[in-house]
Amino acid sequence: MNPIRAFRNWRMYNETVRELNKLNARQLSDLGISRGDIERIARKAI
Secondary structure: OOHHHHHHHHHHHHHHHHHHHHOOHHHHHHHOOOHHHHHHHHHHHO
16 A cells, blocks of 8 residues: 555544544434444544
8 A cells, every 4th residue: 555545544534533533422323333434434444
């Protein structure tokens, strides 16, 4: 993987984790996500 793509993937992962962590438990539940699923879902985003 080239460095530019790796950086973009890293940035997208971090942004996804940050945004999902801003949600409260009720909002996450409405989306069908638990707090423990955030990192797994962020990895899928890339």
